[in-house]
Amino acid sequence: MAIKQVSIFLENMVGRLATVSQLLGDAGINIRGLAVADTNDFGILRLLIDDVESGVDILMKNGIVCQYSEVCAVEIEPCPGSLAKALGVLRDAGVNVNYMYTVAEPGGPNAVMIFQFGDALDKAEEILANAGFKVLDKLI
Amino acid sequence: MNDLTLKDCVDRKALSRIQLERLQQTVTRLYEKVPFYTKAFDEKGVKPRDLKTLADLAKFPCTVKTDLRDHYPFGLLSVPQNDIVRIHASSGTTGKPTVVCYTREDLSIWAETMCRTLQMGGATEDDMVQVGYGYGLFTGGLGVHYGAERLGCSVVPMGGGSTEKQLMLIRDFGTTVICCTPSFFVHLIEEAEKIGLDFRDTKLRIGFFGAEPWTEEMRQLIQEKSGIRAYDIFGLSEIMGPGVSSDCECHCGLHIFEDHYYPEILDPNTDEVLPPGEEGEIVFTTITKKGMPLLRYRTHDISRLHYEQCKCGRTLVRMEKIRRRSDDMLIIRGVNLFPSQVESVLLPIKGTVPHYQLVVTRTKAMDELEIKVEVTPDVFSDEVRSLEVLRNKIAFEIKQIIGLSAKITLVEPGTLERSAGKAKRVLDLRKQA
Numbered sequence: 351m352a353i354k355q356v357s358i359f360l361e362n363m364v365g366r367l368a369t370v371s372q373l374l375g376d377a378g379i380n381i382r383g384l385a386v387a388d389t390n391d392f393g394i395l396r397l398l399i400d401d402v403e404s405g406v407d408i409l410m411k412n413g414i415v416c417q418y419s420e421v422c423a424v425e426i427e428p429c430p431g432s433l434a435k436a437l438g439v440l441r442d443a444g445v446n447v448n449y450m451y452t453v454a455e456p457g458g459p460n461a462v463m464i465f466q467f468g469d470a471l472d473k474a475e476e477i478l479a480n481a482g483f484k485v486l487d488k489l490i
Numbered sequence: 491m492n493d494l495t496l497k498d499c500v501d502r503k504a505l506s507r508i509q510l511e512r513l514q515q516t517v518t519r520l521y522e523k524v525p526f527y528t529k530a531f532d533e534k535g536v537k538p539r540d541l542k543t544l545a546d547l548a549k550f551p552c553t554v555k556t557d558l559r560d561h562y563p564f565g566l567l568s569v570p571q572n573d574i575v576r577i578h579a580s581s582g583t584t585g586k587p588t589v590v591c592y593t594r595e596d597l598s599i600w601a602e603t604m605c606r607t608l609q610m611g612g613a614t615e616d617d618m619v620q621v622g623y624g625y626g627l628f629t630g631g632l633g634v635h636y637g638a639e640r641l642g643c644s645v646v647p648m649g650g651g652s653t654e655k656q657l658m659l660i661r662d663f664g665t666t667v668i669c670c671t672p673s674f675f676v677h678l679i680e681e682a683e684k685i686g687l688d689f690r691d692t693k694l695r696i697g698f699f700g701a702e703p704w705t706e707e708m709r710q711l712i713q714e715k716s717g718i719r720a721y722d723i724f725g726l727s728e729i730m731g732p733g734v735s736s737d738c739e740c741h742c743g744l745h746i747f748e749d750h751y752y753p754e755i756l757d758p759n760t761d762e763v764l765p766p767g768e769e770g771e772i773v774f775t776t777i778t779k780k781g782m783p784l785l786r787y788r789t790h791d792i793s794r795l796h797y798e799q800c801k802c803g804r805t806l807v808r809m810e811k812i813r814r815r816s817d818d819m820l821i822i823r824g825v826n827l828f829p830s831q832v833e834s835v836l837l838p839i840k841g842t843v844p845h846y847q848l849v850v851t852r853t854k855a856m857d858e859l860e861i862k863v864e865v866t867p868d869v870f871s872d873e874v875r876s877l878e879v880l881r882n883k884i885a886f887e888i889k890q891i892i893g894l895s896a897k898i899t900l901v902e903p904g905t906l907e908r909s910a911g912k913a914k915r916v917l918d919l920r921k922q923a
Contacts, residue, residue, distance in 0.1 A: 357870075357872035359865050359870050359877075359900075359902060360902065361901050361902050361905065366902075387874045389874060389877075389878070391899045391900060391901075392865075392877070392899075392900050392901075394872060394873075394874060394877075396872070410867075413902075413903055413904045414902070415865050415866065415867050415870045415902065415903055416867075416870075417867060417870055417871075417872065419872045448873065466872070468873075
């Protein structure tokens, strides 16, 4: 069920994000969602892109350290309280969210949240599905 | 002037006679007692009797640091092991330290040259000497300690670190002389300012600073800020420890205690002996040491020798302050560091040696070490936490093995400077004189 995201190691310095987005843009690869985690010295950029394999290939050829990882994509209704409900289900099951972000272009009427659960991915997806949430195996 | 300082003003012709005699005894001892030297002499085709003049020393083999490691720990002794009364060691590249051994007589010579060092800076038996060098395997603490006791000073064996306690003792005991690394003393000045302590209001009057390279500007700064007189002392454990050479009030080079440590300047590339005044690698032969005498020990320190009599009246040769080295060794806060040591730390952590660079800077006179490590796909993780664990692990290992706190910075691959494809391992941004 899980979908693939690309994680990229970037030094915390001017122009690094620009370089990555330019490389993907030049290759005609669309960025559907992203999140950045930053520290003083470095950051990790997480991307959801259309063509994961060619995207990673292009980045690696340009000397950028990146890797795939699996995350959970869940549709969330665009109304108050729906995200809280999803998180409440996870809390009740004792599942920790390592990080989360939204998809910029969900491709439908609902919002799409991306969750990183680490090793608890399968368990979390099952819990969310059982609670009536739509867990995606690809972005629309 | 007492007997000891008379030795510093000896007639140079008489000194040469003493040096030749002692050197002849040393080469004979080495050839007869130390198999490593027997072999080295034979390979060079020289015998102890070939040393007829001081200049003949050029025909004899040199000793390098790896010779000490290869004969770890006690392979270069020229006396039975039970004649050894003290052992010191310096940090090693792969965990194996460089070991040096002393007989009772050696310790006495060391105390004498360290005592002469203190006298050169004007210390007397009336002084209270606070030893701010580390005690233990490092030669700094005990070396200074015994020299100060020989002089008859009151010795405070404080050891390194513990800033607040150092300041408390200076104030409460009325310490008059302090010995530590120059960067540590600058740190003491800064911390003293914070608690409103001016060294001018204490009895502190002289500082002997060494174990790391520092500049004339830094000496001036220390004097201005603290009101004490600052002197440079030089030494290395392989030859003896602190007090191989030392600054006098003229500050025009460090007088080498030539009646014990015989210096030469070599061209580091051709190994030829260079004439006085020319710049090259300074090499020492111990000419009175018994436990572990070393012949023509390569220091990798670049200096010059000046034989003209000093304005202070001393006739002992002066070596210029060390400005650079002929190898890649760094001295950071008094600790010797080779890039290969960092490599030996990175290797087991990451399973492969990544590109890395040591960046050394000096902020407010304290040396700072930053180690930049390129992140490879093998170690990259999607989680910030894992990367921080990696970073802390490297910092911890560096501290454990080398004894230095370093800032670890993870950088992108290909970003560290390379010259002709080869990584530039060291970026020393400290200002040298």
